[in-house]
Amino acid sequence: MTTQTDVDEKVNLKSLTKGELENFTEELELQSFRSDQLFQWLYQKGVHSFDEMTNLSKDLRARLKEIATVPTIEHVRQQESEDGTIKFLFKLQGEEDHKVESVLIPEFYPDGAADRLTVCVSSQVGCVFGCSFCATGAMGFFRSLTHGEIVDQVQYIDALCEEKFGKGITNVVYMGMGEPLHNYDAVVNSANIITDELSIGLSPKRITVSTVGLTKQIKKLADERQPFNLAISLHAANDEKRDEIMPINNAMNLEQLEEAVKYYYQKLHRPITYEYLLFDEFNDTPEDARQLADIVQWVPSKVNIIMYNNVAGVALKKAREQRLDAFMQELVKRDITATVRRSRGEDIDAGCGQLAIKDGQEKGKTIRKN
Numbered sequence: 001m002t003t004q005t006d007v008d009e010k011v012n013l014k015s016l017t018k019g020e021l022e023n024f025t026e027e028l029e030l031q032s033f034r035s036d037q038l039f040q041w042l043y044q045k046g047v048h049s050f051d052e053m054t055n056l057s058k059d060l061r062a063r064l065k066e067i068a069t070v071p072t073i074e075h076v077r078q079q080e081s082e083d084g085t086i087k088f089l090f091k092l093q094g095e096e097d098h099k100v101e102s103v104l105i106p107e108f109y110p111d112g113a114a115d116r117l118t119v120c121v122s123s124q125v126g127c128v129f130g131c132s133f134c135a136t137g138a139m140g141f142f143r144s145l146t147h148g149e150i151v152d153q154v155q156y157i158d159a160l161c162e163e164k165f166g167k168g169i170t171n172v173v174y175m176g177m178g179e180p181l182h183n184y185d186a187v188v189n190s191a192n193i194i195t196d197e198l199s200i201g202l203s204p205k206r207i208t209v210s211t212v213g214l215t216k217q218i219k220k221l222a223d224e225r226q227p228f229n230l231a232i233s234l235h236a237a238n239d240e241k242r243d244e245i246m247p248i249n250n251a252m253n254l255e256q257l258e259e260a261v262k263y264y265y266q267k268l269h270r271p272i273t274y275e276y277l278l279f280d281e282f283n284d285t286p287e288d289a290r291q292l293a294d295i296v297q298w299v300p301s302k303v304n305i306i307m308y309n310n311v312a313g314v315a316l317k318k319a320r321e322q323r324l325d326a327f328m329q330e331l332v333k334r335d336i337t338a339t340v341r342r343s344r345g346e347d348i349d350a351g352c353g354q355l356a357i358k359d360g361q362e363k364g365k366t367i368r369k370n
């Protein structure tokens, strides 16, 4: 039975996939090219209203306005680091209290021209997984973003890059607020839009989806043969230490992760990247490095050793340089491909979630280890 609420409810066009948008225009009995036009307005030109869709007739725009909406996230503020990193804060449409962050990490050629322009996007407002070192985890979980809200972050920053550097973004990493695979459909749909020629047209090889290790979804990525890169936030190389800082490890331990990673590799033959935050006197001993090397050898993989951005109120601290050196030497001995990632934007609270917390987000729900 159709209720008055159903009739009144407008369709959010930015929650529809490309196929669903085609169905929507078909139901309205519009010519088939109209769905591509709408898609381009939404995801290539990034318009905020139907009035800006100038190749649609006035009548059609009026008709669409009556039945549909095109909500867009709103840029609230940004902070620029001395190293060029820019952190953005966005407000979700109609939700005063819900904000998400994105970060642009530019790299430059020696002559100062922009080389790689990486955008780190958020996939959720807050996060349910409560990792002890993470500002987003401390905030709790509010809701998942739609794919439109994820693409909006990329689009806003892509346009800014065109203006500032004369070229668009080159890479997208899903490593901002939230656990991307806990919002599987929106993340995959947004990545598919970003790679679409009628949108930004980025190569899937330039997109990395990261996860704390949700094994079911890792296998799903493999079964669906999703063409994006996979990164695993490991941060500890044995169950005891991982249990201590990442509650997810209680439910899905390293043995289960190993099985999922092997399944993924067997299906896709694509190397995996591990992310390993190095914490002082916690996970930075030579024995930790040897255990990490064992994990990196499950399947062909590489590892990024990341120097942590200290977060106020978090006991874990960034490792010291001499401990990093000893750790790296141990990995080299085991022929592991490892890169040290220096913290970017330390002067602008660039650890994910820090800016949103500063902006006064309320507390949401969290899974915590007792």
Ligand code: SF4
Pocket (backbone or CB within 6 Å): 127, 128, 129, 130, 131, 134, 135, 136, 137, 138, 176, 177, 178, 179, 212, 233
């Ligand atoms: S590190 Fe990732 S999964 Fe863990 S709390 Fe932060 S956002 Fe969530």
